[in-house]
Amino acid sequence: MTTEELYTLQYGQELVNNVWNSNKEACNFEYALEKYMNNQKTPHLNEHIETNNNITHHPNNTTHPVNGKHSTPEYKENHEDTTITQNQTKITRPCMNNLQESDKIRIFHQNIQSLSKEGKIPKLELSGNQQNFDFICLTEHWQKKENIEKLAIENYSLIDSYCRIPKKQTNNIAYGGAAIYCKNEIRNKCSVIQIEKEILHPKTFECIGTKFTSGKDKVNIFCVYKNPTSSTKTFLKSLCALLEKQTHQNQKIVICGDINIDFIGKEDDYYQLTDVLESYSLENKVTESTRRSSGLDYIITSKEERNTYAKVTEDQMTDHHGQYIDIAIKKPNRTQRIQEKKTIRIYKEENHNKMTELLYQHNWKDTITQIEKEDTETATKTFVTILLEYFNKAYPTKKITPKHKKKNIEWITDEIIQQGIELREIHRAIKYDNETQLEEIYKDLKQKHYKTITTRKREYIQTKLKNSKNKNKNMWESFHSLTGKNKLEPDIIIKHENELIRHPKKLTELFAEYFIQSTIEKIEQSWIHKKEYETQQLQQQQQTQ
Incomplete structure (x- = not known):
């Protein structure tokens, strides 16, 4: 409805x-x-x-x-x-509601106030799954650099993070901070934007950025946090420096974050910020309050995005509401879509049977007789040529278009979804009818909801390990999933047929295919060189005679 x-x-x-x-x-x-x-x-x-x-x-x-x-x-x-x-x-x-999923990217921001606090990550996973966020931008994650890299959001990859250094080394909480996550399937379209150290200031301007590329479209996404007691003048100076370097004619820009400048109260610092944004043809797309009756959280884009408005979520994870926006992007043209196809080999039972049949039918007696007359190098080439010929017949190559299927989170139950709906209903009623009794009911249900999603996720992992045939393998898979180890940047990234290959298995297959093809080419070239050499020798002998 x-x-x-x-x-x-x-x-x-x-x-x-x-x-x-x-x-x-x-x-x-x-x-x-x-x-x-x-x-x-x-x-x-x-x-x-x-x-x-x-x-x-x-x-x-x-x-x-x-x-x-x-x-x-x-x-x-x-x-x-x-x-x-x-x-x-x-x-x-x-x-924006008229756009298809492939015509837009959805960017979400939330002041999270400690990502490691119990219930926060499962709640983000639930929201990301239901609202289909492409990017999750977080402020006030309160994590040190070595800690945030171990906190994984299922189906998402950490692109980059800004983390404060605690005053004391013994402190495990760093406060403040900013981080950007993206869906796993679009990670190869995202790159880190390097921001000059001179621009960044703890508490005043904590910022990270990523460039998303889709066909000819490029979107620069920044996540910014400003402490409420920090200098507005210094913040605006850093913002100007960032915009001066990162605003380009053919690139869209999105700046989201908790800036702690009230766009509803509209005091002097708000008008100073507005003047800066105006000079770059930018504007805030959030129009509703994001923390009680104040508007402290922003999603800033170009004024040219006239039909684009940010929405404020009713899932209140902290004392701040989240916000998200849909940014229009163009589909890759037909030529680009063709280039994104990749080559694979088919390894099925029927292919194995075909290989066995070809090897069985070959006249190996004649081959052995031939090889015995040849030197070792020539005999090896003869044998490999036969094998490669049958290999290509039995295991042919095929061009396919990679499909990115949405990975469902299995611990999200109907009960959890229904609790979320009830929470949104009550919160909507509170917005128009400020009753203390309703607020108490909301707080109680919210606490139970957080407890439920945390418990369900824990029970799901425990059940998966208990019922697994290979407990050791599943234990490590769960560990890597929870700590984000499986999302670390690989040592090798290869661009092949307009696609960035990162997955180790795909890299192995690509190398194997390369060596197979290169071996075939070398054998063919060696035979050509051999024939050329024999022809030259024959010509020299004829000239001598």
Whole structure:
């Protein structure tokens, strides 16, 4: 159910029509609703809501009472096209919701306040799985460099991190910090952006960046943290230096993070920041509060991204809400898609049988007779040539297009998903009806939710190890998955047919294929050279005679 359908069911079609009519240029209902509520008097809206809340016996009403009041109907995230009907004509509004998955990347930011705290990583894994984030940007991870590299988010790879050095070596908490993760399947499209040390300042400007490349499209993504007590002047100076070096005409830029400059309160430091962004044609896309009634977390992009708006999540992992944005990218053209195909050999039972049959049918007596007359080098070449000929027939090469399948997280159960839905419903009710009792219920359910996802993940790993036939192998796989060891940068990276090969097994296959083909070429060349040599010798003998 979309938000528009939800409000139609709960508050009536009249309110929904008023929302659209007052904001005809809005790209989606959520944005139109936000503007409408800001422009309308609160009592008028509350009267409308209260009137419709009295309708509880309608057969389509799915609201459930919470402490004598009715909570918001069951709601599921829906990213389908936002449509309205006027005069029996279906109109699709042009916005990011209309883009297909392959036409956009989704960037998420969260002030996490200790990544190592129990429940934080499973919650990020759950959100990433449900919301399909391509990038997860974290501020205030509170980790030292050697620690954050051991904390893995399932299905994601750590690209880079900024970590403070603790004042005391005995301290295990570094506070502050920034980190960027990306989906495993797009890791080979991401590279680290080196930021000059002169720009970076602990507490004031903690920043890391990555460049995402898709076809001709390039997106520079930065994650920034600024301590609330740090100097705004120094922060803006570093921001200007970063933008001066990293803004390019043909590259998009996204800056997200906890900047601790209130864009809702709008004090002097906010206008100073706005002036800097204006000079680079940038603007903040977050319009809702991200920490209580303050707007401290930003997602900054180009002003040219007119139909792009950041959304604030209702999964409150800390005292800050997360935010995410969809950035449009172009699909690779047909030529580029063809280049992304890779060559493989087929190793199935039928191929093994074919190889056996070819070797069995070969007349080895004649081969042995021939080899006995030749010197060692020539005999070896003869034998290898026969084997390679049969090998290529039995195990032919094939061009395929790599497919990246979404890896589901198996410990995410229906119970966990339902708990998340209930939490969002209650949080949505709190936003429009500040009741202490509802807040207490929300805090209690949130604590239980964190405990549930942590317990389920732990039980899943324990059950997997217990039921495994190869316990030693699965134990190390689980260890590597939890500590991120399997996501470390490999020693060798080879670009082959427009694809970066990182996986050790794929690298081995690539080397094996190279040596097979190079051996064939060398044998062919040696025979050519031999014939040329014999021809020259024969010509010399004829001239001598």
